[in-house]
Amino acid sequence: MKNIINVLGLLVLLTVSTSVAQAALPLTYEGRGLYVSYCLLCHGPDGKGDGPLAKAMKISPADLTTTVRSRSETILIKIITGKGRQTITGRDRHNLLSEAMPEWGDLFSEPEIKGLISYMRFLGRSKHDLMGDPEIGLGLYQKYCKVCHGEEGDGEGIMTELMGISPMDHTNPNETNSLDNEELVKSILDGKGRFMPAWRGILNQSEVEALVSYIRLLSH
Ligand code: HEC
Numbered sequence: 001m002k003n004i005i006n007v008l009g010l011l012v013l014l015t016v017s018t019s020v021a022q023a024a025l026p027l028t029y030e031g032r033g034l035y036v037s038y039c040l041l042c043h044g045p046d047g048k049g050d051g052p053l054a055k056a057m058k059i060s061p062a063d064l065t066t067t068v069r070s071r072s073e074t075i076l077i078k079i080i081t082g083k084g085r086q087t088i089t090g091r092d093r094h095n096l097l098s099e100a101m102p103e104w105g106d107l108f109s110e111p112e113i114k115g116l117i118s119y120m121r122f123l124g125r126s127k128h129d130l131m132g133d134p135e136i137g138l139g140l141y142q143k144y145c146k147v148c149h150g151e152e153g154d155g156e157g158i159m160t161e162l163m164g165i166s167p168m169d170h171t172n173p174n175e176t177n178s179l180d181n182e183e184l185v186k187s188i189l190d191g192k193g194r195f196m197p198a199w200r201g202i203l204n205q206s207e208v209e210a211l212v213s214y215i216r217l218l219s220h
């Protein structure tokens with residue numbers, strides 16, 4: 001009996017720790033992963049509606065960088081799941097979404113749908129390309145940056161509290177959007193101010209580029 005209780009205890013611990021790990025993934029970052037797997041083929045790498053399948057379709061996939069901006073959360077959820085009336089005023093011929101857009105039903109969990117919406121909004125807002133692989137950036141950020149910039153990139157890391165400094169808030173799109181990719185690369189390689197370390201010699205160019213695109217996906 002005791003063994004069973006121990007095993008149960010362990011299972012509970014495991015479930016708790018995996019869900020914590022998942023919850024820690026930034027919304028926009030998670031949305032990008034899903035977008036690449038499920039949406040890119042039609043809507044294209046930048047959301048402009050020019051994916052590899054677009055040419056074969058009678059109704060062209062929407063340019064998400066212009067349409068999604070004016071859509072509410074509620075209508076976007078309906079569009080993705082296919083549940084409920086999907087009015088899309090503003091697209092040329094029709095005010096109801098056509099069947100050319102697949103209905104995903106219950107495939108995505110609620111947080112996943114939020115992530116997809118967050119990434120679609122990011123596509124419309126971001127002024128800069130993702131220059132490196134954000135999946136590599138995620139690991140590097142956890143390893144080298146989160147002590148100061150915080151787990152979520154909001155600038156509330158352990159070291160920040162100790163030193164009383166305020167690093168850049170990577171979750172604020174106005175702050176990150178104001179710098180182009182080259183400026184971010186330079187700050188990371190050469191450091192900034194008194195406390196932002198220079199990473200030249202520790203991180204190579206492609207690792208820094210991976211970090212830059214991960215930082216862009218922290219914004220929401
Ligand atoms: C098979 C191709 C295809 C795939 C895959 C696809 N879409 Fe679409 N999507 C379309 C087409 C075509 C339209 C335009 C439909 C219309 O105008 O009636 C559209 C429209 C939309 C719209 C409405 C745009 C507006 O006017 O506001 C949203 C939002 C959208 N798609 C999101 C997604 C998301 C998120 C995914 C991935 C989970 C996805 N789509 C995957 C083809 C696709």
Ligand code: HEC
Nearest residue numbers: 144145148165166167168184187188192193195196197211
């Ligand atoms: C010791 C704490 C510390 C660590 C570790 C740290 N940073 Fe910073 N970072 C800061 C501070 C403080 C600032 C604000 C600097 C300023 O504007 O004076 C900053 C600013 C930045 C900026 C904005 C630069 C600009 O031009 O305004 C970027 C980008 C950045 N950090 C990325 C990173 C990355 C990527 C890592 C990990 C490889 C990292 N930081 C690790 C403290 C840190």
